[in-house]
Amino acid sequence: MLKSIRILLPIAASLDLEIWQMDVKTAFLNGSLDESIYMMQPEGFIEKGQVDKVCKLQKSIYGLKQASRSWNIRFDQAVKGFGFIQNPDEPCVYKRIKGDKLVFLILYVDDILLIGNDVGVLTSVKEWLAKQFDMKDLGEASFILGIQVIRDRKNRMIALSQASYIDKILSRFSMQNSKKGMLPFRHGIKLSKEQVPKNEHEEQFMSRVPYASAVGSLMYAMLCIRPDICFAVGIVSRSQSKPGPDHWTAVKHIFKYLKRMRDNMLVYSGGDLVPVGHTDSDFQSDSDSRKSTLGAVFTIGGGAVIWRSIKQSCIADSTMEAEYVAACEAAKEAVWLRQFLIDLEVVPSANKQITIYCDNSGAVANSKKPRSHKRGKHIERKYHLLREIVQRGDVTITKIASAENLADPFTKALPQKSFDGHLENMGLRDMTHLL
Incomplete structure (x- = not known):
């Protein structure tokens, strides 16, 4: 909704x-x-x-x-x-x-x-x-x-802000006086389910930590207008059954980031209503299951409207397979988006196929027709739905450079400069001058 x-x-x-x-x-x-x-x-x-x-x-x-x-x-x-x-x-x-x-x-x-x-x-x-x-x-x-x-209205622009909500959750979890964080998830940090409390002191500490409540509060912000914390929230939400101090530190890091970015808004500048998709995947990043994390984002009018960062349901044995699975999931979302726009009857370009950008040449090639059968014959048949979607003209999968892939921050922690550049292209920017 x-x-x-x-x-x-x-x-x-x-x-x-x-x-x-x-x-x-x-x-x-x-x-x-x-x-x-x-x-x-x-x-x-x-x-x-x-x-x-x-x-x-x-x-x-x-x-x-x-x-x-x-x-x-x-x-x-x-x-x-x-x-x-x-x-x-x-x-x-x-x-x-x-x-x-x-x-x-x-x-x-x-x-x-x-x-x-x-x-x-x-x-x-x-x-x-x-x-x-x-x-x-x-x-x-x-x-x-x-x-x-x-x-x-003069410039045909709408900006969405959650500054009040961010202030509320920062206060609720006693983070209002914390330092400001530069990134939602620090580059090089690895979390796993094995990082449970190691002694009685840590167990007592974590028993007093409102971990699930904090993750849920961050989840709501992410689902509303904060695609920038999607990857980080997805990682910390995997360990809600028995989180350790390292997991709680990661959650607090997201709060610190939101404190710095509270005034950033999700901006739609009108104009072009053609939806554009980006898809990406890392490779076996989850240390507990060796599964990959897929990411996808769709933009309309210069701002993100759909985004996701989830762990794949299968274990990929190559980067091509991981990216192919991610492209399939993005294509299914594109089918829904295209049909939704058609049913609205107000977007002239709704019938056109949606372009989804992918930075893996093998996945792009395999989306059009089978390649290297020996390497891809084991891929579950349900993911070959991607080819059918492409063949019937709903979407087209196009190669893009990794540095320009808007879905990159949904699959991994990025350096500051790359991360900030992607935020601008997703429509997230400081618009406090409008207040």
């Missing part, structure tokens, strides 16, 4: 669309129930002489396992009845296009974004929603899920 918002925002910037926000009050009380559910009489409302009786619920309430689903069904039926069409590739996104008037509606639990090109139509949708549900009108979108939205 977050990536859908990130895709729609550069489109809104480029086409100069309105972005409005609404909130549904007590959303989960709107759902209907298909099952018979009983509950104890609420405290303070017990009927005299009928203490042993229970209540049969007529509507959904907070606390039910099916409350969120019931609300979603109720909302889905209502907006479809008003002429909205659900995006088949992203169920939280709806569209309504009549002539040259378009409206996109994005639902996240009880938060609603309305994006459109006509103020009158958007107003009518807003008024209709207020009749259907108890709504709160938040006006032009300024904060989305804790992400500050800063807009420069």
Whole structure:
């Protein structure tokens, strides 16, 4: 859902669309129930002489396992009845296009974004929603899920900031007075599951460390607008079952980096809406499993909209195989992205194939047709889906120099100069002058 918002925002910037926000009050009380559910009489409302009786619920309430689903069904039926069409590739996104008037509606639990090109139509949708549900009108979108939205309509630009959230988590984990870090993950550092507490003192120390909570807080920042910490968060999240002091030091290093980079924003400058992908992989970097780490990033309008850094599910025995597997995973993401853009019906270039850049010549060659059968015959068949995707024209895999590969920081720790250069190309830059 977050990536859908990130895709729609550069489109809104480029086409100069309105972005409005609404909130549904007590959303989960709107759902209907298909099952018979009983509950104890609420405290303070017990009927005299009928203490042993229970209540049969007529509507959904907070606390039910099916409350969120019931609300979603109720909302889905209502907006479809008003002429909205659900995006088949992203169920939280709806569209309504009549002539040259378009409206996109994005639902996240009880938060609603309305994006459109006509103020009158958007107003009518807003008024209709207020009749259907108890709504709160938040006006032009300024904060989305804790992400500050800063807009420069004259220059067709949107910047996303998490400075407030970063300050909050720095304070929560007592890192607000720490030194500033230059990189999210130091070059040359290796972490493994074997780096567990080695003595009673370390075990007692780690028992007091809120490791999982800290990693989860960093994970949310990474999932929202911080692709720069994607690789580092992925590494520290692998050892949550029994982390050691070295793992905690790595987590604190990410916090220190965020302190230095709190004012960096993810910027979409409108203009070109052609998506571009980059894919990369290291080779057997995980010392516990000898598996490789793949990375991928897609940009639209000058800023990253999709990114990932994950450990591969198989062990590659060559760099070509590792890069080929990474390219396959990136191609699958590109298929979804391309179809999502086509379904939006507002991006003229959506039908064109998406270019994915890869820095391994062998993987690029094998994506088009089999090469060196002896070296690649053992590769799992599911990864050869890449060739089918390429052959049907959804994507094209193109060679790029390693130094220019935008996915490089998603697979390994880089020197400062290289890392900073990639951030600029991903749309991450200091835009405090807009505040």
